[in-house]
Amino acid sequence: MTHPATPTGPTITAFETSPDRGQGLARDMRVRWALEELGQAYQVRLLSFREMKAPAHLALHPFGQIPTYEEGDLVLFETGAIVLHLAERHPGLLPLGAPARARAIAWMFAALNTIEPPILELVTARLLEADRPWSAARLPLVEARIHDRLRPLAVRLGDADWLDGDFSVGDLMMASVLLRLRASGLLDAHPILSRYVTRAETRPAYRRAFDAQLAVFRAAPR
Amino acid sequence: MTHPATPTGPTITAFETSPDRGQGLARDMRVRWALEELGQAYQVRLLSFREMKAPAHLALHPFGQIPTYEEGDLVLFETGAIVLHLAERHPGLLPLGAPARARAIAWMFAALNTIEPPILELVTARLLEADRPWSAARLPLVEARIHDRLRPLAVRLGDADWLDGDFSVGDLMMASVLLRLRASGLLDAHPILSRYVTRAETRPAYRRAFDAQLAVFRAAPR
16 A cells, blocks of 8 residues: 555545535536445545636646646546545455456446446437427437437346446446436436345445545535 | 366357457457467357357356356356456456455446447447437437547546556457447547557557457358
8 A cells, every 4th residue: 555544534526505405416426425425534625617717726627627636746627537546445345256256347337337338328419409499309319329228228227226236346447337317317217226226325334435425515605 | 267268268158250350349359369479279159149148048147148158167258258367367458466456457447337328329320219319419429428538538648558557357448449430430539549549459469369359250141
C-alpha cells in the first residue's frame, strides 16, 4: 500500500447544488455508496458549476466533472475506476476467488458500457432535445433500445438476489445505472429489475450515502 | 493463479462475418490487440449472427454479443473486463506502481464511459435512424456532443505520446474507441487525437491483431 489513508480518509468532489435536487443520481453517489459499503471515512469538497470548469479542477478531472478522488498523491476520476480502486483496497465488494472477482468486474463494465449508454441517450433526448421537432416521435425508439438491453439482463438475473453470488461492485454499479431509469417508469416493465434496484436501495450503506448527499443539497445556497 | 492457460491459450469468440467488413471495429479486435501486446497465444471460435443469439452463447454472454473469453472454467464478457483481466495477469499493459496503475485503469473507464457513449449515439443515428425524417437535422447535434468530449481529451494529451506515461490498457481502449470515428472524419478536427490514433495503429501488436481479424473476414462464407 503506497498510499495509506489519512485519518480522515480520501477526499471526493461533489456538486455544491446537485442538478437532480439530491435524488441520488449525481455520480458522487456511486463513490459514497462504495465507501459506505467498505466502512471507509471520507471528506467531500463541494464545487459550483463554475469551479468544475476552472483550471484547478480540470487538473484533477480532464472533463471538468464530478466526482474526483484524492488520496495522498493519487488523483483519480471516473466513478468506475474510483469504485474499483476502493474495492481492491478494502474487503467487501469483490469476491476472494480470482474467477468470481473477474466476473464481478465484468458486471461493472456491463453496467457502464452496455446498460448505461442507451440510458444516457434517453437522458440526452429528454434534457437536450426535448424542444426539437422530432422529440416525441424519437423517444419510443430510444426507449425500445433500453428495453432491448434490460430484457436479457432480467433473464440473467432471474430469481437471484444479485448478479453473481454476493453483492459486489458489479451490483453497486448496475443498480446505480438502473436507478437513472426510476423516474421514467421504464423499469416498471421489468419487475425483476425493479425488485433488484429496491433491494440495492434498502442496503444500509446505500441509505447512509443517499442521506449524506441529500443533506448537501438541502444545505446548498439558493 | 487458479487458472493456468492451456498450451494454446484462452478462447475468444468473434463474428464469422464481421459487419464492418474487417476494418477492425468489431470488439474482438480490442481483446486480440491486448493479447498480442502481452505476447499471449489464443484461439478464436467464430459465430454466425444466429449462433450469437442461441442459448449456448447466451450462457456465456447474457447480451448475445462478441467477444467472450474462456480460460479453464473462467468465462468473461465485456471487452473492458477481458482486457483488464489479461493486463493484470501478464506484464506489459499496466504500470507497476499502484498510483500509475490506478490512473491507467481510469483512462480505460474514461474511454468506455465518457468517450464511447456519444460515439455510440452517432453509430446509432447513422445505422438505425438514417431513414428517419429528423436524421439530417439531428446529426450535427450528435457530432457536437462528441467534439465536446474530444476537445478536453486533446488538451489533456497535449504533446505526449500516450495518456499517462507509457502505453497502457488506457491507451489501448481509448485508441480503440476513437478508431470508430475515423470513417466519419470527425477526428480530423482534432489533429492531436488523429496522430495519437495513428501512433496506436502502427504498433506491431495492433497490426498483428488487425491482420488476424481481417483474415477471418476474407475467409468468411458469402
